[in-house]
Amino acid sequence: MSDKSYVSLEQRLCLVCGAAFETGAILLDQRLRASLERHTTTGWGLCADDQKRFDDGFVALVECDPRRSGSMAGATRVKPEHAYRTGRLAHLRRTVFTQLFHVPIEDVQACVFVEPGVIDRLESMAAPAVDG
Ligand SMILES: [Zn+2]
Structure with a gap:
């Protein structure tokens, strides 16, 4: 049937x-x-x-395993269908993101794929703006 x-x-x-x-x-x-x-x-x-967080001015950092995600050359350029999510997420205000990473982020960009370790480093900095 x-x-x-x-x-x-x-x-x-x-x-x-x-x-x-x-x-x-x-x-x-x-x-x-x-x-x-x-x-x-x-x-x-x-x-x-996640739409709500985006609307509130946050960008999501999505941790991916580079060995399973194909090339991580240019973390923002991983194709979503190739990204192997580890399940770790962090949310940063867009202004904070720009200050920390010294890269501009487009207003339409809701998330950035990052390598393992990036979120750990952010948390160890204990930045009060890190949420989640
Ligand atoms: Zn979601």
């Missing part, structure tokens, strides 16, 4: 935490054929929690 249907719930993967979340959109097969899985992942986005 097929569990396919002509309707599918659109979902995206959160860039920051990697969780799948529903966008609230429904996808329909053009010809109403039962061709669709229950959920269809259409791309990347931000889940409600």
Whole structure:
């Protein structure tokens, strides 16, 4: 028995935490054929929690294992689909991020992939702006 249907719930993967979340959109097969899985992942986005942090002016540091993430050359350039998340996250105010790393960050950028050790270092600095 097929569990396919002509309707599918659109979902995206959160860039920051990697969780799948529903966008609230429904996808329909053009010809109403039962061709669709229950959920269809259409791309990347931000889940409600991470969207809120982004709106509050935070950038998420997402720790990735470089050996499993492909090239880490230029930490911000890891493709999300190649990033192997270790599960560690930190949130920094964008202004703090710019001061610490001396790199500009675009307003639209919600997260930065970092190598293991970066978050440890931040925590050992005990910067009061580190949240999470
Ligand atoms: Zn998320």
